[in-house]
Amino acid sequence: MMARQRAFQDRASLSDLREDLYQAHGDQLMKPLVAALRDVWDGAHDAVADRLQENRPNGLTIARRLAQQMDDILVTLLEAITRHVHRNGNPSDSERFALLATGGYGRGAMAPYSDVDFLFVTPYKQTAWGEQIAESLLYALWDMKLKVGHAVRSMDETIKMARQDMTIRTAVLEARFIHGDAGIFDKTMARLETELFAQTGMEFVAAKLDERNKRHQRQGGTRYLVEPNVKEGKGGLRDLHMLFWLAKYIFGTREPKELIHLNLFTKEAFQRFERSRRFLWTVRLHLHLVRGRAEERLTFDIQQEIASRMGFLDRGATRGVERFMKRYFLAAKDVGDLTRIICAALEDNQKKQAPGISRFMPSFMQRKQRPAPGFVLTNGRLNFDLDEPLQASPERIIGIFRLSQTSRYDIHPTALELMSDSLGLVDARLRAHEGANKLFMEILTDQDFAETSLRRMNEAGVLGRFVPDFGKIVAMMQFNMYHHYTADEHLIRAIGILAQIERGELKEEHPLATELFPRIGTRKILYMAMLLHDIAKGRDEDHSIAGERIAYRLCPRLGFTAAETETVAWLVRYHLVMSATAQRRYVGVPKTIRDFVAFVQSPARLRYLLILTVADIRAVGPGVWNGWKGSLLRQLYQEADDVLAGANPVQRRSQRAMLAKDQFQENWAKELANDGDDTAKKFLDMHYDSYWTVMDGDSILSHARLMAERIKTGKDIVFAAEDDGFRGITRFSILTDDHPGLFARITGAVALAGLSVADAKIFTTMDGLALDTLWLQDERGQAIADKARIKRLEKAVLDTLGGHVVLPDVLAVRRKAPSKVDAFKVAPDVVIDQDASGTHTLIEVSGRDRVGLLYDLSRVLVAQNLRISSAQIATFGEKVVDVFYVRDAFGLKVTSQTKLDKISAAMLAVFDGLGQEKVA
Known part of the structure; x- marks a missing residue:
């Protein structure tokens, strides 16, 4: 018997193998033959792997050789079946058949684990002997562990089913003869052509x-x-x-x-x-x-x-x-x-299928239709009029895209092909052509078709030649889970989203951006900044800094004034700042707002930046934008806009606390009066001023209900969960006796429930209770629609706090499951910022995400005797950024450098597993 070889086997050697096995086993040769052919097929897989390691391998040639190997295996099996297992020395006309490869296999190329699709075609209705042949072949292939798609049909049935079913029609279109009666194959294909294909082309x-x-x-x-x-x-x-x-x-x-x-x-x-x-x-x-x-x-x-x-x-x-x-x-x-x-x-x-139709057209309709000088219509699509060579007026290469926008005619593919073949004409002279640059700006800022036109320009190769820096990012992917598209596609999509916002089509999802767009002043600034904001990706330096230089170089060429150019460059340089501030800093801290306003400097820049940020995030990919991110950006915008209008952030904080208390008493009187004024006063008295400046009215009322429930029921721990559909978040609050590590254990329970924390605020009341509020999302970045998951979360919290679940052990098991993030390496980093808040030390930790990471980091802070006042969590694909506002055991900032170094080292150790067992 043939031993498994890392090579393809020809049909002659397989025929010899078949006969050797027949001599040894007689009519019982099928079992050893199937085993031997499985080895042949495995050896063919090995041969594919070897050939792929050769210099400049041709995958198509290899795939064809693999399909040929399958042909040889099928022929070997059929000859064994017809000659030795189900002999028929004198088959009748009805017992003839043709074995046809169909579908992908019919094309004569296959991958190692592709389906083996074939069709038995008979002249008439299937006979008993024919059924035995087909059945034996199928069993043999199944024993070889192959995935088979098969059918047995007469010629008439083949024609009939191909007429009725487009999938079958496509499969037989590519049919290829393998074995049997070639005449049946020829006749079947001839009938398909004359009776079906020729009549149903379009x-x-x-x-x-x-x-x-x-x-x-x-x-x-x-x-x-x-x-x-x-x-x-x-x-x-x-x-x-x-x-x-x-x-x-x-x-x-x-x-x-x-x-x-x-x-x-x-x-x-x-x-x-x-x-x-x-x-x-x-x-x-x-x-x-x-x-x-x-x-x-x-x-x-x-x-x-x-x-x-x-x-x-x-x-x-x-x-x-x-x-x-x-x-x-x-x-x-x-x-x-x-x-x-x-x-x-x-x-x-x-x-051309309408013969002689031009004889009946008026003479003016037979003449070339010219929608504009230098262009013609070909079958209702824009084309170049080549009576004038393209070299004579290359600005038409830009102009055809603008004409497509204004005329609503699509561009003919032959025109796109001609442009692709003539990219040498898009040179420095064309880039300096005032008319071409004006046309490009009109294309970019077209409110209806900018995205479509830019994509066509890009696919024709024109955009990357006209804006050479754009050409450097064409088809460039960023190897991470955050960005769903290539860099060039992201920019083009962002332009499309910008136009949607301007047209008012995204008013429900982005009300603030839609409201602000008419107030931005110069719309071309925003469109240009959007086109350039990621144009320097893939370089050795920060893409924002390099992009700023590109803006200063490109904008004057495209007709921007010095002031307009400066604004575009500023937006490109700082296009990430608003998102980073909203997602990584607590907007309720006056210093956060003061620093952000000092950076933005003007209401006009703030409006530009808000709209740019919204469109940028949304264009990253499906599911990246959610209502929670929108709410953070809106809050930051409104706070900054007020300060730019003259408000004092510190005074606003004091006023907010007074207003929050007044609003609470009014809401209490409306909704919770039955619980008594004493309860309301107790709730007012139990919180420090910081609580009233941080929490919104809905959260405060929810917390009051929690306190009332705890008093009524006598429960040690009470929960509340409320959805905010527009913000895409679920607010989950817990009121219980305070003790060290409480927040860490709660986040561990959240991880066990398969949920994620977007934000958290942790308060200790004057009478020693802990009021922890977490804003949670599901795997899709949305509010938790399944209320059963909330119940499971509450149980997980109770089990965790009651000591029934050992979180490190359970989470360690969860982490063993394969995850997409395992494919990436993210260097962990810890940044300690003493300037972000006047009362807290800010610790920002970034690294590769994993199940229970927030729990691990929170445990480190507990072990360092730190109190967490709030936490913000931002996830960017495989990378997570967790920001903690902390104070020491005395309620003060952490000022000891030795202590800060120790905190940083402990945080970094979480990512490589060092020292975790020491954090109890």
């Missing part, structure tokens, strides 16, 4: 394009998702397959290179087609082998390994995995370009 095209659009939406709607699906995603292999399906169905092409002879592709376009196929197939083969299963999604945890396997190394500030993903996104972009070219050719072909 029906097939429409169905496939609709199917593609729906598939793209399921996969995220963009080819620039940072965890793309190599097979099904936009710009993936399925899109390439679709190109060939359409060409084969309409034009009868058998090989992709025929697309050149049909004038569907230029030689250069065909080369892009082949490069994309080879690259995507290489990636897909690696994916299957790394996972050991049929995996099509290029997730973070395997991107680095595949990048390494494919030879992508770090270069300067750019990591190898980021270079690899850039290559992927450029391939996906090429697939998009090729799709447009094929679709345009199909559209032109359809126009």
Whole structure:
């Protein structure tokens, strides 16, 4: 018997293997044959892995060789079945059959764990002998642990079902003969062509394009998702397959290179087609082998390994995995370009299907339609009028995008292709052309179509040439979980969101930004700042500082005054400050507001910055923006706007406390009067002034109800949970006897419940009670809709405080579960800020997120005899930033440098596991 080899086996050697086993086992050869062929298939997997390690491997060639190996295995099995297991020395005409590979396998290329799809075609109704053959083959393949898609149909049934079912029609379109009666295959394909394909061309095209659009939406709607699906995603292999399906169905092409002879592709376009196929197939083969299963999604945890396997190394500030993903996104972009070219050719072909129609058109309709000088309409789409060479007026390359916006005509794919082939015309002279720069600004600030036009400019390669610094971030991904899109796609999406805010379409989600937009003054400042805010990503220096320099260099070229340029540059330089302040600092501290206002300096800048921040966060990706972040930004804006208008933050704090007490008494009289005035007075007296300046009216009333419940029921611990749907948060409050480590244990219980803390305020009342309020979110960053989870959280808190759960042990078990964040390295950091507050020491800790991290950090602070007054938690993908406002045991700031160094060391030790067992 043939031993397993790390090589492909040819059909002759498998035939010899079959006969050797027949000689040894007679009619019982199937079991050993199946085992031997499984070894052959495993050896083929090994051969795929070996060939992928060769210099510049061709994934498509390897995938074809693997499909050929499967062909040989199927033929070997069928010959064993028909010759030795179910012999039929004189088969009747009805007992003839053809075995056809279909679907992806029919294309003659497969990945190691792809499905094996095939079809038995018979001339007439299936016979008993035919059923035995098909059944035996299926059992053999199942015993080989292969995933099989199969069908047995007559020729008539094949035609009928292909007519009824578009999936079946697509599968047989790519059918390939493997074994049996070749005449049946030829006749079946001829009938499909004449009886079905030739009559339903545009029906097939429409169905496939609709199917593609729906598939793209399921996969995220963009080819620039940072965890793309190599097979099904936009710009993936399925899109390439679709190109060939359409060409084969309409034009009868058998090989992709025929697309050149049909004038569907230029030689250069065909080369892009082949490069994309080879690259995507290489990636897909690696994916299957790394996972050991049929995996099509290029997730973070395997991107680095595949990048390494494919030879992508770090270069300067750019990591190898980021270079690899850039290559992927450029391939996906090429697939998009090729799709447009094929679709345009199909559209032109359809126009030609009305013979002689021009004879009935008025003469003026037969003349070229010119929507503007230098342009024509081709089948209702904008194209260049090549009576005048493009070289003579290259500003038309910019102008066609603006004309598309104003005329509402789409741009013809051949025009986009011509631009891609003529990028040399987008040079320094064109960039200095006053008219071209004016057109670009009109494109950028168009309220309706800026996003669409910029994306088209980018995909044609024009945007990166006209704004060279933008070209440096095209297809650049940032290897982290926070950013969902490539850097260029993020900027273009941010422009689109900005326009949506301006049009008032996001009024419900972003009421403040929508209200402020008409008051910003010069809208082009905001659009330009949005385009440039991340344009310097991927450089050795801070992208905000480098982006500021780019703004000072680019804006004058585009017609900005010195004052306008300065504002754009300022916004680019400081575009992260408002988000960082809102999410990492407590806005209720007067010094936070004073420092922020001193930085912003003017109401106009504040408005610009608020809108820029909202659009930037929202454009990061689905689920990144939530109501809680919105509420933090609104609060910061309103506080800063008041101070810019002349308010004193310290006086406002005192006034807020007085107003809060008055409002509480009014609310008590309305809603809780039955609990008595004595209870109300007790609640007023039990809190220090800091409580009244921090908590909002709803929270205060909720806390009063808690106190009343504790008095009535005599319970040691009482809970309250209320949702705020607009802010996307659940407020969870606990009132109980105070003791060291209480907050840490509560956060541990929250981790056990699978929830996350966004904010927390911790108060000790004058009579020694602890009132801890946490603002919680679920895995989606939303309020907790399932009330059963709140009940489970309350039980977890009770079990934890009662000593029934040993949190370190339970959380240690939870952390063993695989997590996406395991693919990333985040250097931990501790920043201690004594200037952020006049009464507290601020400790900011950042590092890689994990289950129960807030609990671990809080335990460290407890062990250092520190009191936590508040905590703010901001998560950015795999990175978390936890900010604590703390005081020492005497209620003072921590001033000893030795003590501060010890705190920092203990916090950092949490991230590498050192010393955790010492924190009880």
